[in-house]
Amino acid sequence: MEAPHSPVADPTATVTATFTVNAPDLMQDLGRRLAKVLRPGDLVMLTGELGAGKTTLTRGLGEGLGVRGAVTSPTFVIARVHPSLTGGPALVHVDAYRLGGGLDEMEDLDLDVSLPDSVVVVEWGEGKVEELSDDRLHVVIHRAVGDTDDEVRAVTLVGVGERWSGEDLAALGV
DSSP states (O other): OSSSSSSGGGGTTTEOOOOOOOSSHHHHHHHHHHHTOOTTTOOOEEOOTSSSSSSHHHHHHHHHHSSSSSOOOTTTEEEEEOOOOSSOOEEEEEEEETTOOOHHGGGGGGGHGGGGGGEEEEEETTSSSGGGOOOHHHHHHHHEOSSEEEEEEEEEEEEEGGGGTTTTTTGGGG
């Protein structure tokens, strides 16, 4: 499987881990495990083809963070805020698929205001939200495309910046 791009080549990456995920429930479980290392101020960018599992992973993040509301794709509302039920950070779930521009077009969402107190997850955020933070987690999900029922996904976690330098992302393995 060839990834849509090569996040591992990012010169600012401090840590990288790759997993094979064989089913949607395992993708959701990876999200629950990943939520345990997230904290307020974390920016998570999700990249992958349509149907790769970005929202499924985010649903697991929401469960792991203990937030209110069903985590569903925010494609048509662009962004949803899920407040914490446990005193932890809120989950701000953004779908930038329909937004063509970079950070300028994202400014109306006030993500820079939400970021310090929340975990901000942006689907289709590559090339659009990197300027929000020097530290971010880029999650790249690759699946076979075309006429296939293949549920196998290659998930690469790329920690960028000082925030991720001490994290053992490989310990999140499926």
